[in-house]
Amino acid sequence: MSSRTTDDYEAMAQAGVVAVIEPSFWMGQPRTQVGSFQDYFSSLVGWEPFRASQFGIKHYCTIGLNSKEANNEALAEQVMDLLPLYLHKENVVAVGEIGYDDQTPAEDKYFRQQLELAKEFEMLVQVHTPHRDKKAGTIKSMEVCLEHGLDPSMVVIDHNNEETVQEVLDRGFIAAFTIYPKTKMGNERMVEVVKRFGSTNIIVDSSADWGVSDPLAVPKTASLMIRSGVAKEDVVKTCYQNALDVFGKSGKMKAEHWNGSKGVDQRQLFNDNSVLRGQEPKVDNDKIV
Numbered sequence: 001m002s003s004r005t006t007d008d009y010e011a012m013a014q015a016g017v018v019a020v021i022e023p024s025f026w027m028g029q030p031r032t033q034v035g036s037f038q039d040y041f042s043s044l045v046g047w048e049p050f051r052a053s054q055f056g057i058k059h060y061c062t063i064g065l066n067s068k069e070a071n072n073e074a075l076a077e078q079v080m081d082l083l084p085l086y087l088h089k090e091n092v093v094a095v096g097e098i099g100y101d102d103q104t105p106a107e108d109k110y111f112r113q114q115l116e117l118a119k120e121f122e123m124l125v126q127v128h129t130p131h132r133d134k135k136a137g138t139i140k141s142m143e144v145c146l147e148h149g150l151d152p153s154m155v156v157i158d159h160n161n162e163e164t165v166q167e168v169l170d171r172g173f174i175a176a177f178t179i180y181p182k183t184k185m186g187n188e189r190m191v192e193v194v195k196r197f198g199s200t201n202i203i204v205d206s207s208a209d210w211g212v213s214d215p216l217a218v219p220k221t222a223s224l225m226i227r228s229g230v231a232k233e234d235v236v237k238t239c240y241q242n243a244l245d246v247f248g249k250s251g252k253m254k255a256e257h258w259n260g261s262k263g264v265d266q267r268q269l270f271n272d273n274s275v276l277r278g279q280e281p282k283v284d285n286d287k288i289v
């Protein structure tokens with residue numbers, strides 16, 4: 001969400017999105033200093049949750065050294081030292097996204113170190129699987145998790161497709177699907193996946209970053225599933241409940257955070273700043289007249 005606009009937050013709230021989990025990742029421009037990571041992580045546990053709250057959305061995140069930037073080893077070492085400072089923060093629900101991009105030795109090294117960190121902190125893991133050589137990369141990611149003694153039900157394997165899902169479910173991991181508007185995994189394909197593989201341990205998520213992506217991909221996929229005759233129970237599980245059940249194991253994500261919420265109060269400030277730029281604040285209340 002860091003790279004999305006307030007219009008996106010408004011549209012998401014209107015479409016029924018109540019909460020988001022923003023995985024820390026690569027920013028397009030490679031970072032050259034550990035301070036850039038520090039400010040980014042601080043934003044994910046500070047400013048961005050505030051910004052989301054101003055539009056009625058509860059914000060959680062995952063914190064980790066992404067696979068692409070693990071290849072800058074001098075910097076990676078410093079980022080590893082930072083991670084423990086953030087993993088305890090109240091909206092951090094997992095270590096992630098971590099894993100393989102090009103499947104280099106450096107990616108392998110920091111993936112393994114972060115799995116150990118997740119074990120030490122008793123945290124969930126969100127795994128990014130490579131877009132090239134996907135099936136082998138996905139299997140390797142799971143094997144490494146098992147080798148390090150992680151409980152597969154505490155590991156979300158992301159960016160699945162029709163080729164990888166069976167392997168992931170068979171091993172007891174959680175299979176997440178990132179919906180992209182045009183390429184990779186589209187929502188028509190997702191409907192077929194749920195029809196074929198069911199709704200247990202499957203999570204639908206959205207790409208919502210600085211690239212071509214759609215923060216409404218989850219509600220749109222949910223609508224398409226309903227229209228395509230998928231049972232409502234399966235839609236609720238794949239587009240809401242499974243994510244809550246899995247990431248809820250962190251103890252930090254709870255439905256009570258949004259059920260019974262008093263609504264939006266845009267008079268609130270974060271470090272003396274608001275999101276309003278001089279506009280009238282919107283304040284929800286329960287006044288009938």
Ligand SMILES: [Zn+2]
Pocket residue numbers: 097128129158159
């Ligand atoms: Zn990813």
